[in-house]
Amino acid sequence: MAAQSGKDMLLKLDQNGSGSFLTVAGLRTRSLNFNAASVDTTDQESAGRWRELLAGGGVKRASLAGSGVFKDQASDALIRSLFFAGTIRNWQLILPHFGVVQGLFQIVALEFSADHAGExxxxxxxxxAGEVTFAAA
Structure with a gap:
């Protein structure tokens, strides 16, 4: 498989809960992280005193992040309103030639910055904030 262009990795937000997705405009970087906490079941009878883990146990979570410049009033205003209201909404991350990650997410951080001579x-x-699914491309 050839290298994929980063500009094709898109973060999309369900605008009003109806399944109508809007691409978050102006993003220069995007990232996705999956984490799963393990459940340690080691006890005094564990073979060789090696740690044992409970298969399928623990809590899974996904984190999405992005940064960029403001370009689109509709997506910018929606993101700000969702953050200040603490709203949980359906989001998608399109991974080119790989698939789509989708689920309920809450905006937990929103930071603005500027340089005097920049944007x-x-x-x-x-x-x-719930189950996250993956659909292969």
Missing amino acids: VTFDLALES
């Missing part, structure tokens, strides 16, 4: 930028962090 206003923003950083966005989301945490999963």
Whole structure:
């Protein structure tokens, strides 16, 4: 498989809960992280005193992050309103030639910054708030 262009990795937000997704405009970087906490079941009878883990146990979570510049009033305004209201909404991350990650996420951080001689930028962090699915391309 050939290398994939980063510009094709898209973060999309369900605008009003109806399944109508809007691409978050102006993003220069995007990232996705999956984590799973393990459940230690080691006891005095564990073979060789090696740690044992419970298969399928623990809590899974996904984190999405992005940063960029403001370009689109519709997505910018929606992101700000969702953050200040603490709203959980359906999001998608399109991974080119790989698939789509989708689920409920809450915006947990929204940061604005600017340089005197540059553009206003923003950083966005989301945490999963329910089951996250993956559909292969």
